[in-house]
Amino acid sequence: MTHNAPRHYDTIVLGAGISGLACASRLLQHPSFRSKQNSLLVLEARDRIGGRIGSVQVNGNRLDTGANWIHGIGTEEEPNPLMDVLPHKRYRELSGTVAFRPPVAKAESSAMLDDDWVEVDESAVGPPSTTGDLVIPSEAAAPLQGILWGLIGSLHEAATAVSAAEAKRTTMLHTIANSDIFRDAFGELPDDLHATLSGLPQFVENMEAAPLAAQSAEHDQGRAGFGLLEFAIDDFDGDQVFLRDGYTAVVDEVAKNLVEAGVIKLGEEVKQIAWDESPIAITTSSGMYTAKRAVCTLPLGVLQHHAGTHVSDAAKAPLFRPALPREKSEAIASLGFGTLDKIFLVFSRPWWTEEPYLSICKKGLVRESDSADEEDDGNLDAPDIFMGFTDELPGIAIRADGTTEPGLRILSVLNLHALTGFPVLSTFVSCSNATHVESLSDEQAGAIVHRALTAWLGCEPPKPDAVHVTRWAQDEYSRGSYSHMITGLSETRHREEFQKPVMNGKGGELRFAGEHTSRNHFATVHGALLSGWREADAIIANEP
Template sequence: MAAATRIVDYDTIIIGAGMSGLACASRLLQHAHYKQKGRLLVLEARDRIGGRIGSVNVNGNRLDTGANWIHGVGTPEKRNPLMDILPHKKYRELGGRVAFRHPGSEREKAAIASEQDVPEDSEWVRIEAEPSTQKHDTPLHEASGDLVIPGEVAGTLTGSLWGLIGSLHELAEMTPAAEAKRTTMLQAITRSRALQDTFDSIPEEYHRTVSCTPQFIENMEAAPLTAQSAEHPQGQAGMSLLEFALDDFEGDQVFLQDGYTAIVDEVAKELMSAGVIQTGKEVKQIRWDTDPVEVETTSGTCTANQVICSLPLGVLQHHQRQVPTATPLFSPSLPSEKQAAIENLGFGTLDKIFLVYSTPWWTEKPYLSILKKGIATPPPDSNSDPTDDTQSLNTALDSFSGFTAELPGLAINRNGTTTPDLSSLSLINLHALTGHPVLSCFVSCANAARVEHMTDEQAGGMLHRALTSWLGCEPPGPEAVHVTRWARDEFSRGSYSHMITGLSEVGHRVEFQRPVVGGEGGEVLRFAGEHTSRNHFATVHGALLSGWREADAILEKLDAR
């Protein structure tokens, strides 16, 4: 009897049309083999491409909900590959920053508005502070004074923060991997001479501000400094020093003024023309021990000789933790080494709260005069009238930072102890960067989870009260608020990966680079995504490079036949 004919729909199926999946597919499509119809398919569960890169339009303003930065443009010898995609793209490093000091014990009370201070018909809904329950009797519009740190001090504080981060990278490079794995980032910070130098260089009245400044690292890495805010289900300590033990691209950290969506479109351009991307196709199961591999979607099953899975780590973790109560994503279960890699890496959340205004009130009086004295970096040279305060501020002021008592934070004291404190907030002035009258606030880790459970109006109200307390007078309220909710997004379940103290190893990332071998001995399942990158995890370029890596491995075997 003749053997049954194998029915193979595609040579290669890529699951996920984020940056890594698109990069892999576009690389494959350059080869003559994949230019043939029916060779390649990209399946995407969303109704759009881009994954954790995306944007929304609110009141005529483009808001980039996901990635916004190029983390290291590189050097002439080692150039970030993103710099060669759409070379005409607009980007620049952030400049001027206004920092607001820690309010101190007396001002903490004035930072929280009581329920009777907010009119019943107000859109600004009261958010109870955590962990503090103190209230005050001063209406928002009667707050006096401001918390602006003088520009010279703010500049020193900003420089010291980046000095601390640089010292942590140096420490990570010099520390053996096994020791770095056991060392929490919090321990590394408390041992750092850079933090002590900051206390020495800043007037004592700003020391509480200095103590809370390392919270910025949580926002940057989307990873907790302490066990109490860790997102891992077993409650392990926060990120480890291994987070900074990498060889990433050097150069400026720059903000993409037009966002990443144009880069996504460029990478996907030929794929879209070839019709190989199908959106709205959620993958329910990958049966990788069959010949060919079977990929079951919400609209049917298709087969392929090999599959590249570019799903986010958060999605992989969710499915792995659902077994055996739900249909497993992989059948049979992945090899134990892959399961360990999925479970032992961290996957954190970084969200944005957008406040959309009709006009950029921070460039107008009386707010202009308050902010001018705190600009940490002077405006760059330009042809503008130096007496034009509005133009100068708009050019220089790229960000605000301050504190709120409505979210919990952490202070690292001069003696190395840690205590609960106010939460640090960072806001980006999108008007200076994109022309839109919008402030964008970052929240991460456990605080991101708190904000995701608020309504947009509640989150906006919290920021409005914070701005009022920082300035000492109430600014106009936003016309609209938009909150990203990446942890609650079923197709991402977070933002990007990190290293958990005592659990995560570099080997877990490398493990993803080893293909899964099927029953017939062929390499049938590969993985791509930022979480699979040894040195570029948690970045868009890490995702891009991982996609190219897997495509190159496939093409090398193809050409060797």
């Protein structure tokens, strides 16, 4: 329903993701906002709060479609602020992995069925072994995984050891290929693990939702791949933990006082922000609002999508009127924004805890820690992560001499039964592979994972009862997942530029929050949270 008369508020927060909720919640705790009518409003285009944090129900199973992790719980001296939000939250480190060799496909190795699933001729899946599976034995997999985590840990050291200018122009691919840890590993590992080692760095693409090279890029803007500056940050230390009950309870806790006050309006898509007017005029899908100040928490992907819009295009009015100052426009254009999707396979039971699959996986199980609680997590013989390769999605392999070639795509499959209690496997796909998967039906995407599991195990597991694929690139209110640093283009100053308000000279101000505006904590939920608090504190500091 539209409304005719403009509605005026002191402050309007655009977007009810975690940064917008954090900003508005902090403001509402201040007496001047709590006691004054029409002092605060939050506008959200979706029919729910949370933004890139969300969940769906499939066959009675909760699937967390967005954020799952706390990236560094912090230390006693410097705790991650998320740890104080909903303190009774359940979380733990992932502690068990089984890795599989790359499959060697042979002619006529499989026959496609009408429903996109597959029957596999086990004798045609190599390399040969006594059972036909591709499991890397635990004694070989342990050093291989140690090399992967050692390599990832070394990237921060590499980034901080050089100047910001050098880190900006150095690709992550070059850094990995020339890492002593990676190069030495070819001499330390037996020859039959070299193909696996060559494909392991792709794991970093899933971590950062950013391309190592052109063939992984989903946008022309990111064809140079992401750069070493990605790791030149001072983020929180501590364990990387999985939130076992999801993030939605954290969202609800942050938004509790806002919901009680009734200051969130859902279904209000922002069409235009006339920031040079007094007051600022915000046109939405239902009409117009005005405000003394606006805090824009729209994702970077949305800002970039609208950045090329021209007034002459009658169907697409520009998001900002007039165009933002050059520095802000440059910041929007200079940062990368990538996609990380999940392919959920939903089952009636966790078959991977049963024979023969359990025995197959136990041969290669590597536990990185002893943090798993047998009472909470059930069968400790089942891995938290299955890691292997598929030839159905393009990948990249890095040779011992640092050169690259097309290769198989690494897949990381999470055992959500051990983490959430639901009999679900969740597979990550990122960058160009994510956008490709989004072009498929759910069943086609699920079949890729099913065929990979069949090849890895050497026998076909049960088919899922349902498949659900997240589609963050297609989501018009996010247009991707989170930001990254593009080689030769992105600089830290571009993130810091968002922290400077735009003053229109008529008493109005436009502010920005979101993970992309964080200098040290971008691409994280805590980065979004802190950015919202940052803008709220700045507003409160200027209150009479």
